Amino acid sequence: MLDKTFDPKAIEEKHYQEWEKSGVFACDPSSDKEPYTIMMPPPNVTGSLHIGHALNHTLQDILIRYNRMKGKDALWQPGTDHASIAVHMVLEKKLHEEGTDRFQVGREKFLEKAWEWKEYSGNTITSQLRRLGTTPDWEREAFTMDEGLSKAVLAAFVKLYNANMIYRAERLVNWDPERQTVISDLEVIQKEQKGKMWHIKYPVEGETEQFITVATTRPETMLGDTAVAVHPDDERYKHMIGKSVILPITERLIPIIADEYSDPEKGSGAVKITPAHDFNDFEVGQRHDLQMISIMDEKACIVSEEFIPEQYHGLDRNKARNKILEELESHDLIEDVETIKNTIPVGERSGVVIEPFMTKQWFVDTPTLAKPAAQAVRDGKTRFIPQQYENMYFAWVDNQLPWCISRQLWWGHQIPAWYDRDGKVYVAETEEEAQKQAGKNVELTRDDDVLDTWFSSALWPFSTIGWPEKTPELDRYFPGDTLVTGFDIITFWVSRMMMFSMFLMDDVPFKDVYVHALVRDEKGHKMSKSKGNVMDPIDLIEKYGTDAVRFTLCAMAAQGRDIRLAEDRLQGYRNFATKLWNASRYCEMNDALSHEGFDPTSAKFAPNQWIIHEVKAATEEIDKAIEGYRFNEAANAVYQFVWGTFCDWYLEISKPLLAQDGEAADEVRKTTSWALSQILILLNPFMPYITEELYAGFYKDGADDRLITGQWPEYGAEYSNDAAKSEMEWVQTIVGEIRSVRADMNVPAGAKIALLVKGASDQTQARINAHKKVICKMARLSDISLTDDIPSGAVQTIVEEATLILPIADIIDLDEERKRLAKVIGKLDQDIQKIDAKLGNEKFVQNAPQEVIDEQKSRKADALAKRSKLEQAVKQLQST
RNA sequence: GGGCGGUUAGCUCAGCGGUAGAGCACUUGCUCGACACGCAAGGGGUCACUGGUUCAAUCCCAGUACCGCCCACCA
Numbered sequence: 001m002l003d004k005t006f007d008p009k010a011i012e013e014k015h016y017q018e019w020e021k022s023g024v025f026a027c028d029p030s031s032d033k034e035p036y037t038i039m040m041p042p043p044n045v046t047g048s049l050h051i052g053h054a055l056n057h058t059l060q061d062i063l064i065r066y067n068r069m070k071g072k073d074a075l076w077q078p079g080t081d082h083a084s085i086a087v088h089m090v091l092e093k094k095l096h097e098e099g100t101d102r103f104q105v106g107r108e109k110f111l112e113k114a115w116e117w118k119e120y121s122g123n124t125i126t127s128q129l130r131r132l133g134t135t136p137d138w139e140r141e142a143f144t145m146d147e148g149l150s151k152a153v154l155a156a157f158v159k160l161y162n163a164n165m166i167y168r169a170e171r172l173v174n175w176d177p178e179r180q181t182v183i184s185d186l187e188v189i190q191k192e193q194k195g196k197m198w199h200i201k202y203p204v205e206g207e208t209e210q211f212i213t214v215a216t217t218r219p220e221t222m223l224g225d226t227a228v229a230v231h232p233d234d235e236r237y238k239h240m241i242g243k244s245v246i247l248p249i250t251e252r253l254i255p256i257i258a259d260e261y262s263d264p265e266k267g268s269g270a271v272k273i274t275p276a277h278d279f280n281d282f283e284v285g286q287r288h289d290l291q292m293i294s295i296m297d298e299k300a301c302i303v304s305e306e307f308i309p310e311q312y313h314g315l316d317r318n319k320a321r322n323k324i325l326e327e328l329e330s331h332d333l334i335e336d337v338e339t340i341k342n343t344i345p346v347g348e349r350s351g352v353v354i355e356p357f358m359t360k361q362w363f364v365d366t367p368t369l370a371k372p373a374a375q376a377v378r379d380g381k382t383r384f385i386p387q388q389y390e391n392m393y394f395a396w397v398d399n400q401l402p403w404c405i406s407r408q409l410w411w412g413h414q415i416p417a418w419y420d421r422d423g424k425v426y427v428a429e430t431e432e433e434a435q436k437q438a439g440k441n442v443e444l445t446r447d448d449d450v451l452d453t454w455f456s457s458a459l460w461p462f463s464t465i466g467w468p469e470k471t472p473e474l475d476r477y478f479p480g481d482t483l484v485t486g487f488d489i490i491t492f493w494v495s496r497m498m499m500f501s502m503f504l505m506d507d508v509p510f511k512d513v514y515v516h517a518l519v520r521d522e523k524g525h526k527m528s529k530s531k532g533n534v535m536d537p538i539d540l541i542e543k544y545g546t547d548a549v550r551f552t553l554c555a556m557a558a559q560g561r562d563i564r565l566a567e568d569r570l571q572g573y574r575n576f577a578t579k580l581w582n583a584s585r586y587c588e589m590n591d592a593l594s595h596e597g598f599d600p601t602s603a604k605f606a607p608n609q610w611i612i613h614e615v616k617a618a619t620e621e622i623d624k625a626i627e628g629y630r631f632n633e634a635a636n637a638v639y640q641f642v643w644g645t646f647c648d649w650y651l652e653i654s655k656p657l658l659a660q661d662g663e664a665a666d667e668v669r670k671t672t673s674w675a676l677s678q679i680l681i682l683l684n685p686f687m688p689y690i691t692e693e694l695y696a697g698f699y700k701d702g703a704d705d706r707l708i709t710g711q712w713p714e715y716g717a718e719y720s721n722d723a724a725k726s727e728m729e730w731v732q733t734i735v736g737e738i739r740s741v742r743a744d745m746n747v748p749a750g751a752k753i754a755l756l757v758k759g760a761s762d763q764t765q766a767r768i769n770a771h772k773k774v775i776c777k778m779a780r781l782s783d784i785s786l787t788d789d790i791p792s793g794a795v796q797t798i799v800e801e802a803t804l805i806l807p808i809a810d811i812i813d814l815d816e817e818r819k820r821l822a823k824v825i826g827k828l829d830q831d832i833q834k835i836d837a838k839l840g841n842e843k844f845v846q847n848a849p850q851e852v853i854d855e856q857k858s859r860k861a862d863a864l865a866k867r868s869k870l871e872q873a874v875k876q877l878q879s880t
Numbered sequence: 881g882g883g884c885g886g887u888u889a890g891c892u893c894a895g896c897g898g899u900a901g902a903g904c905a906c907u908u909g910c911u912c913g914a915c916a917c918g919c920a921a922g923g924g925g926u927c928a929c930u931g932g933u934u935c936a937a938u939c940c941c942a943g944u945a946c947c948g949c950c951c952a953c954c955a
Contacts, residue, residue: 005917190953197955215955267955280953342954391884395951487950518949555903558894560885562948566892568904575917586914632894636902651914736921743921749910780912834899843935852898852936859899 002588002697006581008545011693016130024708025135027075029472036072037480038064039461039510040136041493042144044083045118046090049128051519051565052486054537055553059516059631060484061134062554065685066626068135069712075477076135077464079142080122084412084453085187085349087114088179091411107410107448114411118143128538133546133688135708142464144456145413152463153413153456154429156504161427165365165503166405168417168425172275172282173404175357176347177300177317181408182361183347184452185401186492188354190343199268199336200328202228202245205253212237212245212256213335215267217342218277219328220321222247223308224295225254227273229284232258234269248333249324250307259284276358294358298408317355362406362415362449366499370397373498382498382508385629386560389487389515396491397498405452412450419445458496461509480510487515514629519553519563535565547687548574554686555635576639577690580683583647584676584694590658592672593698600674601718605664606770607657608671609724611650614641615678616715622682638682646675649732656777673698681710730764731771733799738779738806741797744820745812752780756787756794756805764802796821796873798866803873814877821874828867835860 019025027035038060043053060076068074088102091113095101102110126141142149160166173182198219201211212228225247230237237256244253261284262271275285276292285292297303302320304313312320328334345354374397376382377390384390406415418426418434420442428434431446438444456463461480465473479501485494494513501509519535540549551573556563587593600612618641625634650672657668677699684691684707695707738755747753755775757768765786768775772784790796793809795817835856838844845853 002914004915199955217955263955269955271955278955280955340954388884392950395883399951491950520948556893561893562886564892566904569892571917572903575915578917579915582915582918584914589914636894640902647915648919652919655912740921743909746909749920750912777912831899838898838936841935845935847935848898855898 002581002585004582004585006545006578006690008547008577008689009542012131012133012546012689015689015692015696016133019135019706019708020130020138022704022706023139024706025076026137026139027473027477028073029476031073033071033073035075035476036064036067037075037077037477037510038482038484039464039480040076040078041483041485041489042079042081042142042457042460043125044086045080045122045125045143046083046086047125049125049132049537051535051537051540053125053129054132054549055516055519055557055563056484056486057129057132057134058550058553059514059557060482061132061550061688062626062631062634062685063482063484064135065688065708066712068708069681069685069710071711075140075465075473076137077140077142077477078126078129078136078138079144079460079464080125081453081457082118082143082145082412084407084409084450085179085181085183087117087411088409089349091117092179102410110410131538131541131546133550135688140464144453144460148466149456149459149463150413151429152459152467153451154416155468156455156459156463156500157416157451158427158429159504160364163503165369166362166427167365168360168362170358170360171363171402171404172277172279172356172358173361174345175298175300175355175359176350176352177296177298177355178352179347179350179409180298182357182359182404182406183354184404184454187348188345189348191346192341192343195340195342195344197267197338197340197342198325198328198334199338200248200272201333201335202248202272204240204256205244205246211333212240212270213268214270214272216272217340218321219324220302220317221274221277221295222272222324223250223302223312223320224274224276224293225252225272226275226285226290226293227254227288228256228270229259229262229273230256230270231260231262231264234262234264236264237270248331249309249327252307257284257288257290259287277356279356282356292358296355296357298357300355361404362417362451363402363404364455366400366403369499369503370400370495372502373397373495376498376502376508382511382513384513384515386515388560389490389513392487392490393495397495403452403496405455406447406449407452408448409450412453413456415447415449415451417447419447454492454496457493458500459504461497461501462505467505478505478509479507482512482514483510484514484516486518488518490515512629516557517560517562519565535567540570544570544574545577545689547577547690550688551576551635551639551686554631555639557631559630576643577687579643579647580679580687580690581694583642583651584698586651587672587676588698590654590669590672592654592658592669592676595670595673595677598670598674600671601716603667603671605667606724606727607650607653607774608667609721610728611646611671611675612719613721613725614645614650615675616719618645619678619682619713619715626685635686638686642679642683646679649728650675652778653728653731653774656773660773678713681707681713684708684710727767727770730767730800731775734775734804735778737797737799737804738775738781741795741804741806741820742780745795745808745816747806747808747811749780751811752782753806753808755779755781755784756791756807757784758787758790758803758805760786760802764800790873790876792876792879794876796870798869801865803869818874818877821870821877825867825870825874828863828870832860832863832867835863 064074064076092102095105157166174188176183195217197215197217199213199215200219201213204210204212214228228245240256241258243256245256247254261280273281273284275282275290276294295302296317300317302308302312302315347354374394377393384393416427416429420438426434426437428437434444462474462478465471465477467474497509537549548570552570603609603612618637621637622634625637654668654672658665680691680695692707768784790805791807793814795806795808797804838856
């Protein structure tokens with residue numbers, strides 16, 4: 001006998017271990033089943049499961065379990081990402097605490113520590129994923145720095161390089177002076193802050209007391225100014241174009257040039273140009289062939305070069321700024337200081353202010369690679385669900401700038417490029433190969449840099465299944481079916497997988513990209529540690545059980561809208577699990593757990609035919625919802641069916657039927673058992689633990705018989721029964737009507753009263769006979785009989801053609817009954833009026849489809865009939 | 881500045897051309913032998929605003945307001 005409440009903790013671990021041990025998560029490359037593939041977005045090794053992961057993986061697991069049960073050979077490829085810069089952050093912080101840094105420790109030692117850290121923290125997230133009940137093919141778990149995946153990175157790099165899709169160039173890049181590495185455009189976020197704008201006077205050469213004023217938020221960069229630009233049409237400055245100014249402090253002469261970049265509306269209309277320290281200025285510099293002067297080193301300190309006054313040498317950028325301002329002030333060269341709101345570029349992870357910096361770096365020619373990637377989506381080879389996210393994708397891929405992929409870090413894939421003494425570069429997968437290219441006696445040194453983490457992630461859909469080797473897995477599981485991801489990495493990851501896949505595989509990496517919502521807190525705020533509003537999925541699992549957490553996330557995953565997660569939803573779905581548990585308990589107590597040899601399509605009794613029909617209908621609804629990635633609809637459909645249909649009606653109907661013996665009761669037992677078993681199957685992808693536990697307890701037939709390897713049902717037309725459906729819906733209406741009247745009239749809940757029915761059709765009479773027991777039990781009636789007379793002081797209500805009469809004048813307040821009837825009639829009148837307004841409208845009658853008109857007419861007729869009966873009831877009440 | 885979403889019951893959210901839905905919360909009544917994490921019956925909404933299209937608009941179109949996000953720019 002089951003306990004009264006369901007205790008998730010008691011069963012979760014047991015089932016998970018059993019599943020995993022038995023190997024049911026594994027794909028089978030040799031099978032002849034249709035493959036179904038999902039590539040898991042690899043979480044960072046340093047990460048721990050947050051609520052967004054929980055959502056992401058729950059949805060993937062539902063898809064995988066569903067398709068596995070549908071008989072497909074499911075591959076859910078798991079793994080983790082080495083998260084180059086994130087790991088650096090962790091380790092560097094540690095080293096800092098130990099009073100050292102990575103440069104003192106050295107590359108080799110640092111990497112040792114990185115691997116240690118990876119071993120230590122790497123399986124935190126995968127063990128947390130196990131708690132979520134996810135079923136990826138753990139045997140195939142990959143890591144982006146595995147041998148195989150590293151090979152793929154080398155192969156991809158060389159292929160791209162040989163096709164000129166990777167090149168090395170000196171460019172202005174985003175530099176993180178604390179991490180001392182370049183980062184990509186995407187890793188830079190713009191942070192708004194209060195800042196100052198200084199208006200600085202630059203003396204014009206050859207003129208006394210003539211100045212041109214430039215406005216800047218970064219005065220320290222003036223050490224590297226190589227021009228002042230004004231707009232060619234700006235009357236204020238036209239006469240100065242071609243002249244020079246004497247750059248204060250360094251005393252260099254720099255030209256005043258005309259360039260449309262200069263906006264007369266902004267600042268003073270004249271802008272200082274520092275090509276080596278500003279992206280826009282860089283462009284201007286290119287146009288005018290200006291000199292580029294780097295004034296900072298990799299730590300963002302002023303370089304010790306001759307052209308810079310000695311007192312600035314080695315100063316960090318902030319100190320340099322202050323000193324420069326002081327010096328300008330002392331020469332009375334600051335015209336004005338404004339307080340403004342501006343944005344500064346900050347490293348996404350490090351939080352450090354990013355410095356535009358001239359260095360030689362490796363780039364991927366993403367503007368070229370993006371074209372086929374964009375086209376593939378335009379051609380519908382890959383579709384985004386919901387479709388609106390294609391806009392975000394296009395906005396990104398259609399406006400690509402070259403992707404800087406080299407990082408001055410150590411943890412990651414070292415770039416497979418070697419240099420000889422003259423700096424000539426040799427790119428190859430191995431040092432031997434590079435040496436071969438260079439010639440025997442040439443001394444080579446390898447590029448120190450590693451690749452951006454996203455480079456290896458971009459290969460994930462094929463590197464994890466063997467590429468560049470031609471493996472059976474690659475052949476079978478590529479391209480994948482569905483990618484499930486959050487919109488925040490469409491740019492970082494999805495677009496890059498598309499680009500690399502189109503180039504290296506000549507095909508899209510997946511057919512569907514399902515983009516799920518962001519999980520926010522109750523108030524709609526993004527969850528973050530600093531706000532302290534994070535909900536830890538593991539805590540929630542502890543509190544409500546995995547099944548409830550999964551079901552909640554699924555039920556709230558409506559397309560295109562953020563999820564605001566409120567805890568009472570979790571409670572509600574925890575209750576749902578308990579409900580299922582107790583329904584099973586009821587089946588157990590009533591010996592309704594076996595349906596061997598039972599053929600649902602040959603059920604004879606209407607309640608059974610009806611619930612069988614409903615099982616089919618619910619299954620189809622769930623199918624349709626999952627296939628369309630409408631997870632919330634799937635969850636609601638199964639919830640509504642289990643609670644609202646099976647528990648609230650079918651099981652209640654079964655009670656009086658099971659109280660008797662014989663053929664009917666026997667069929668009810670078998671149908672109940674069958675329906676419960678189907679429910680467990682339908683619910684399994686959503687709530688794997690409780691369903692597996694119940695199934696194992698009730699239906700298990702041999703060691704291999706589990707839901708996880710069970711068959712998703714498909715029911716033929718013979719499972720449908722519209723006649724039984726309308727018959728049972730009539731029963732529900734009758735019961736509902738009587739219950740409602742009883743409650744309205746304050747009939748004591750325990751009182752059993754008689755029901756008289758007047759004007760019943762043959763069909764109604766037959767239905768009453770067939771379901772008398774059920775109706776009596778559920779509506780708490782002592783008996784139902786037919787009548788032609790209405791006793792005085794009776795309560796009346798109308799169901800279809802029949803009048804239901806409750807002769808209870810002695811226990812109710814007749815005034816109340818009059819009020820009740822008046823209210824019902826009033827509502828009917830309103831309806832009739834509305835319908836009349838429509839039918840009286842000539843245009844409506846002319847233009848509306850006939851079926852709509854007929855519907856209105858029949859509704860009016862029904863309402864009129866009902867009203868006349870109720871008016872009689874009122875009359876009768878008045879005569880008493 | 882460009883773009884994309886959202887605005888529906890007290891709360892969290894579905895729905896989407898033909899009489900407004902769910903869960904939670906609320907009210908009332910129930911220990912009806914599965915379940916009080918429950919059962920039953922209720923109350924509660926000019927579907928943000930303004931126009932337009934239509935016989936008919938919560939739903940389609942245009943605009944307004946507020947909220948959120950993405951991208952770009954900021955001397």
